[in-house]
């Protein structure tokens with residue numbers, strides 16, 4: 104943890120909680136305890152109002168008209184792009200492509216960057232803890248081009264074996280695509296070191312930032328990565344909007360991905376010419392209100408202070424880890440030295456699916472299943488885990504509610 | 518929504534001690550079932566005497582609902598002909614998907630699954646074994662017709 108976290112004022116989670124109207128409800132006769140922010144965060148009033156304001160007063164299509172609304176909509180949309188640029192500390196707005204989410208961002212790089220360039224003999228290197236969104240698009244590229252997919256293994260703590268990963272980096276490696284933070288295990292990867300090692304082998308790096316952005320201030324220039332993808336909805340923003348950052352030189356050389364309106368400069372039946380960055384990659388009418396909501400979410404999170412949020416979540420993670428470790432038969436899956444506020448676990452004699460139902464009946468919302476990371480489940484030889492994840496609005500009381508609900512599960516399955 | 522109605526004693530008992538568990542020697546057919554959403558996996562073996570299920574076993578890793586449902590199913594279908602088994606499954610399906618149905622007396626112990634209807638997310642857990650049994654029966658029918 105850096106010193107900024109130590110000096111930042113501690114987060115008043117009770118106050119933060121009141122910014123999220125959805126949390127003030129009863130589920131199955133109990134106050135909702137939302138511990139599934141790693142799947143999707145909730146939205147604060149600031150985001151809900153920004154979207155409503157846009158829809159109520161400013162909506163029209165973007166980049167198309169001279170009338171007043173079209174101009175305000177375009178300003179709102181391009182303003183959101185500038186907001187995202189600042190959020191990532193990218194050099195230029197030309198490097199910020201709006202996409203549906205992390206999944207679409209990764210697929211864009213796979214199809215518009217990797218597919219036209221890679222061939223037999225080339226390798227793409229991922230890690231053993233990736234989300235399916237950072238596995239399947241590369242398998243598709245391998246099938247399309249004949250290049251090969253390599254996987255750097257993880258160890259029993261859920262950390263990527265860096266020595267092995269460095270050993271797998273060769274002159275054949277064209278791209279390293281890894282998570283910044285694992286959604287199934289919580290592991291924070293040492294991405295700076297991975298970027299350095301990859302670059303020194305001449306490979307480029309894509310970081311899947313889906314789970315990192317709500318907990319870490321991102322500086323793509325300091326990270327040195329070539330591509331960075333994330334989703335708005337994990338950041339307390341809307342669904343259906345996300346960002347792909349790509350270094351300008353790379354995006355410039357890449358062919359468009361989808362064809363249609365907005366991405367062109369001129370069209371004739373003989374030949375079309377393409378728009379400049381970043382619109383070359385944004386065919387069709389974009390998710391304008393989503394971008395507006397995402398910008399509001401970035402304002403909100405930075406207003407709280409990402410360091411303060413992270414420090415708060417780390418306190419909850421430490422408390423929850425200590426409390427859960429006291430429960431007989433409970434095993435925490437993912438015990439890396441550096442973790443985000445994600446806690447995967449199993450309870451002996453009680454399948455995760457049953458756990459999920461019992462906790463839900465107590466108003467405690469957790470995720471159960473393979474978390475779109477089936478290879479992680481295979482590695483640990485388990486069918487599924489239960490996963491509690493913490494966000495800026497969770498409190499110590501939520502941790503104790505989780506512990507109490509787990510006690511209930513042990514009663515039922517005693 | 519009542520947890521006790523879902524996890525009735527019969528369910529917990531069959532989860533803890535599943536009946537007819539493990540591979541069946543000399544089975545005529547078997548099939549694998551997989552519910553990728555929750556990771557439940559099971560295998561069902563059947564041996565037939567004419568059109569009648571002489572014996573049936575299952576093995577798998579799953580939640581309490583899927584394990585208990587499979588265990589109860591094996592007890593319920595043993596000795597029955599395939600048409601009766603398919604009718605039985607229709608009744609079970611109705612029980613699982615319609616809250617507040619009074620289970621038919623012919624369901625016997627399978628009626629213990631009635632609480633599942635209050636938990637729509639769990640219906641798939643309870644039906645996996647029946648789909649798998651049906652696949653095993655289809656396969657044994659194939660084996661017979663190709664002779």
Ligand SMILES: Cc1ncc(COP(=O)(O)O)c(C=O)c1O
Pocket residue numbers: 141142203204205206207234236237282284285286311313314334475
């Ligand atoms: C690590 C990671 N990568 C990718 C994704 C995919 O994000 P989305 O479904 O928003 O595209 C997720 C979301 O679950 C994730 O946690």
